[in-house]
Amino acid sequence: MIRRLQTEENKERMSDLISTADPSVVEGKSGFDTAHIAQVKTWLASQFEAVGKDVPDFEYTPRSIAHLHALATVSQAKTQAAGIVEADLRQKAVEYRSQASRVREILENVGLAQESLPQNGVASVQVLANVANLLNIRDTELSSYLVAMGDISLRKTGVEEKRTKVQKECKVLLDYTRKAIARLTYLKRTLSQLEDDVTNCEAQMVHWKTNLAIMLSKERQYLQQYSNYKAILNRVSYTSDISHGVLVEMAEHRKELDKKTKPILETLRSYQDLPPDKALAALAIEDKRRQYAAAEKYLEEVLHSALATTE
Structure with missing residues (x-):
């Protein structure tokens, strides 16, 4: 319980550090002052020294100082948060080692040390532990195994249902694909036929174009003749009564x-x-x-x- 409270407290401290180091907030509050310039120079020197390089020369402007100060604040906050996590993990490792030593001492006192157990028993316990890790359960009780196996069975049933559904969809898609391939083959064949008929169609179109020009010429000629005949009839006073x-x-x-x-x-x-x-x-x-x-x-x-x- 104490370990859990400490972990939650560490998480809250890390979230507070990261939230207070928001670049937008820091950039909005920061200004062009000597304190920020000193902090930025110190941070840049530490970062470039860590990789064995010198800090490049650049112009210190209010915008660049604000941005670099925001990055430095965020970097320091994340570094501090990483240190907290590292310390927490080290403390957990120490506690787990002490707990393992205590459990080992108890087992040795009751005559159940690993060295005194038969080889097949150790192998069975190892297999049991591997199965527990595989099933993601915290203990090796029978009820936990049954619950985990039931959960796996449910997942298996769900996976089988999804697999059946996917197989049906794949079958439908395969059918669509076959139909699409057949249609594509038909279209390619039709396109090939059309390309073969292009020459004949072009020749026919040239012939029709020539005939159309002749017909247009004849039409103009007939219209002129009709106009001439109409003028002649008007000149001789032809009426519709004389038919x-x-x-x-x-x-x-x-x-x-x-x-x-x-x-x-x-x-x-x-x-x-x-x-x-x-x-x-x-x-x-x-x-x-x-x-x-x-x-x-x-x-x-x-x-x-x-x-x-x-x-």
Whole structure:
């Protein structure tokens, strides 16, 4: 108990020394004064003498003095803390040696000295001690061994579970890796095919480019011709009423009129062979004029009806 209190007290002293030697705190409080310069020079001399070297020349500025004073304070605090730990460890070693001597004396008094024990017993005790150290237990009682073995069993179970989980994850990752390799192989094959087709595609593109230039030239030519034809139609007063269908229909009506007027013309030609009679000739001419006027009127009506239907 006393040993534990001393150890805790030493730890508190070391923490206090280190905390008070915070470089930021010391640097904030330190200034450019002779006391700090003397401390820094002393510390630098001790440090460089320890490695057998001389202190290099440098400029003493407030910033460098503050920084070096902070480092010196921290170094001295850590050195003092290391000395405390070293003294504590030496004291523990002395106590452990005295305790070992006392235990050895007790064992010798009861006749259980190591020299009096059989060789197999010593080996068993050594094995037992090694197992205790391996299991990280403080004593060699059966309950401690059982607890440690139970803890190891639990850890083993946890490790096996983690191992199973990791194996499953590795299997999944291996599957993903195989799929990725297969896809990469397919992509490489596709890339190789595309690289082989580049030449043909470039030739085809050159051909299409040439055809496109020809088509553009033809397009400009056709647009110019369309503009010229449109100007010609505007110059001759072409309208949408005069279309191919209207002309075809008028031609068919003309054929019908020709069929109707042909007998009349033949009749007029037959009258030319008759003896001249002024009165009869005048009547015949007047009758033919009426028929001709009726035919012209009928032709005009047909044309007007055709034009109205087209509109």
